[in-house]
Amino acid sequence: MNPLFPRTSFKFIGLAIGLSIFFISFAASVVLGQTPTSISTAMDAFLRYDASSTEHIVITTTRLSRAVIASVIGGGLAMAGALMQALTRNPLASPSIFGINAGALFFVVTATVLFSVSSLLHLMWIAFLGAAVAAILVFFLGSLGRDGLSPIKIVLAGAALTAFFTSFTQGLLVIDEQSLEGVLFWIGGSVAGRTLEMLEPVLPFMAGAGIGALLLGRPINILTSGEDIAKGLGQKTILIKLLTGLVIVLLAGGAVAVGGSIGFIGLIVPHIVRGLIGMDYRWIIPYCAIFGASLLLLADVGARFVIMPEEMPIGVMTAILGAPFFIYIARRGFSRE
DSSP, X not given: OOOSSOSHHHHHHHHHHHHHHHHXXXXXXXXXXXXXOXXXXXXXXXXXXXXXXXXXXHIIIIIHHHHHHHXXXXXXXXXXXXXXXXXXXXXXXXXXXXXXXXXXXXXHHHHHHHHOOOOHHHHHHHHHHHHHHHHHHHHHXXXXXXXXXXXXXXXXXXXXXXXXXXXXXXHHHHHOGGGHHHHHHHHSOOOTTOOHHHHTTTHHHHHHHHHHHHHTHHHHHHHHTOHHHHHHTTOOHHHHXXXXXXXXXXXXXXXXXXXXXXXXXXXXXXXXXXXXXXXXXXHHHHHHHHHHHHHHHHHHHHHHXXXXXXXXXXXXXXXXXXXXHHHHHHHHHHHXX
16 A cells, blocks of 8 residues: 655645644534534634523534544544554454444443443443453453464454344343433434533543553554564563553543444544555554544534434444445455455
């Protein structure tokens, strides 16, 4: 694959273009929706807030927090997907494919049905825990055997755990159908109705993990060149893998805890980014953060208009975009095995 931005100077230009796309997407998320507004109205809402203006109330209390949350979730999922693909050497690796979303949902449904947990804050932490457990199980099962971790084994482990968690989740919901409404928050995946207060508990973890992801760029470059080469250069490969796994869990777990089951962002964005800049993870990680945020913002804007006056869950929008891409990557990737 020949990158579009092969030189460092071009990569800076690409980063500037990506930031421009992000700011345009963020502005569109703040301005567009069922309540018609404009850029000037949005500026007035922030600079000269009028409590009697419906537009100002919608922008400051709903759309701003929605745009911020979509940015954080999109960037987090894209960075997690890039790190997963590097760590597993698997082009299909992403939080949704490897059962992290399914694990979080299973824990939420279990807490709701069996333990009558209803606090949104408590359910967010439970979703975080479920995502972490699912990620640990996938990497453990994919590492069993004499060959250790391999792309095929980890895909099979992810598919098996996804099926396991999904089937038990459906069984619990059949037992107690009244709990279905309470967990629709996580099933469909959405940033609608989210507030910044909901992001605050997991933001420190995701921010720390994001910084960690940026710092792991160079070690990941060495690790992807081959484990023997990495060890020959003095790298503590086990430590790097553990740190990378922790960063993945924090990024993906935090994103799922706030936004629910939003798939394919972690699959699509890293492939697009590698097509732009190549295989240098010092650049891939920041590019993924920017383009992941932009893609989820645009998906959220599209979700508001597809079936107006109703709104489509953002998870459905990303699935529409991601399913064909997944088939393409699967055919291309495994045809090379």
